[in-house]
Amino acid sequence: RLDTLKVHTKKIRLGEDVDLQKIAQATAGCVGADLANLVNEAALRAVRMGRSVVTQDDLLQSFETVIAGAVKKNAVLGEMEKRMVAYHEVGHALVSALTKDGMPVTKITIVPRTEGSLGYTLYLPEEEKFLSTKEELLTQLRSLLGGRAAEQLTQDDICTGASNDIQRATELARKMITKFGMSERLGLVTYGNDNNEVFLGRDFSSTPNYSEKTSAAIDEEIEKIVMTQYNKAISFQEEIHSIFQKTTQITANTITAITISLILFFIKTTSLSNSSFSNSVCFSPKHSF
Numbered sequence: 001r002l003d004t005l006k007v008h009t010k011k012i013r014l015g016e017d018v019d020l021q022k023i024a025q026a027t028a029g030c031v032g033a034d035l036a037n038l039v040n041e042a043a044l045r046a047v048r049m050g051r052s053v054v055t056q057d058d059l060l061q062s063f064e065t066v067i068a069g070a071v072k073k074n075a076v077l078g079e080m081e082k083r084m085v086a087y088h089e090v091g092h093a094l095v096s097a098l099t100k101d102g103m104p105v106t107k108i109t110i111v112p113r114t115e116g117s118l119g120y121t122l123y124l125p126e127e128e129k130f131l132s133t134k135e136e137l138l139t140q141l142r143s144l145l146g147g148r149a150a151e152q153l154t155q156d157d158i159c160t161g162a163s164n165d166i167q168r169a170t171e172l173a174r175k176m177i178t179k180f181g182m183s184e185r186l187g188l189v190t191y192g193n194d195n196n197e198v199f200l201g202r203d204f205s206s207t208p209n210y211s212e213k214t215s216a217a218i219d220e221e222i223e224k225i226v227m228t229q230y231n232k233a234i235s236f237q238e239e240i241h242s243i244f245q246k247t248t249q250i251t252a253n254t255i256t257a258i259t260i261s262l263i264l265f266f267i268k269t270t271s272l273s274n275s276s277f278s279n280s281v282c283f284s285p286k287h288s289f
């Protein structure tokens with residue numbers, strides 16, 4: 001990615017603060033077109049602001065635009081909604097950050113975006129990964145469900161904001177079972193293929209290569225895997241409930257990596273000495289934007 005970024009930024013003037021290495025690290029998972037888009041967007045942003053050089057901030061803001069959509073102007077959340085979104089996003093972040101294999105969180109925002117999100121949690125993978133272990137996938141599931149878990153735990157009510165998380169969690173659990181052979185009950189068998197309904201929701205026109213009985217077993221297993229991780233996300237957050245409340249109270253529109261590090265440090269030193277959490281929480285400020 002660094003090389004791709006270098007190519008795309010060749011024709012524009014970069015400010016002295018620009019660190020392409022950092023941008024490359026932050027954009028793990030982005031393809032060439034995303035990066036071209038990002039650089040383009042950053043250049044436009046600089047022009048809009050009346051500058052002839054592109055700064056690091058232009059690049060970072062544009063990265064968020066590329067992955068989450070632009071900030072939706074005039075979309076102001078009501079106090080209740082703001083609270084709900086704040087709890088939801090911090091729920092994701094805490095579950096991920098307090099888990100051994102969880103990705104470090106660099107930023108949490110509760111600003112509505114044009115792609116439809118009302119807030120998001122930005123993770124920064126420490127290194128490029130080509131394989132995922134079962135444990136890592138379960139961690140991913142747990143973080144995905146951490147938002148809804150936080151709603152339920154703190155608001156005594158739930159909202160529609162978790163629909164995309166639930167969809168992604170379901171798809172991930174389905175893949176673990178039907179493709180990666182990670183369910184003892186269903187064994188080392190591929191169910192369905194890339195073109196049929198296993199990955200695209202149920203399409204009755206295609207013929208599954210497994211029985212009705214197996215189909216029901218897959219559904220049951222998906223529910224079990226997802227709900228197990230959801231319950232874990234709940235109990236994680238229950239353990240740190242009071243600190244969790246404080247965290248969301250300090251939520252402005254954005255919490256940056258430094259604040260997150262401080263909060264996690266606080267959590268770790270005050271309440272988790274004998275707890276089940278892992279020690280490898282990432283406090284490193286090197287992830288800060």
Ligand code: ZN
Pocket residue numbers: 088092144147148161162165
């Ligand atoms: Zn969410």
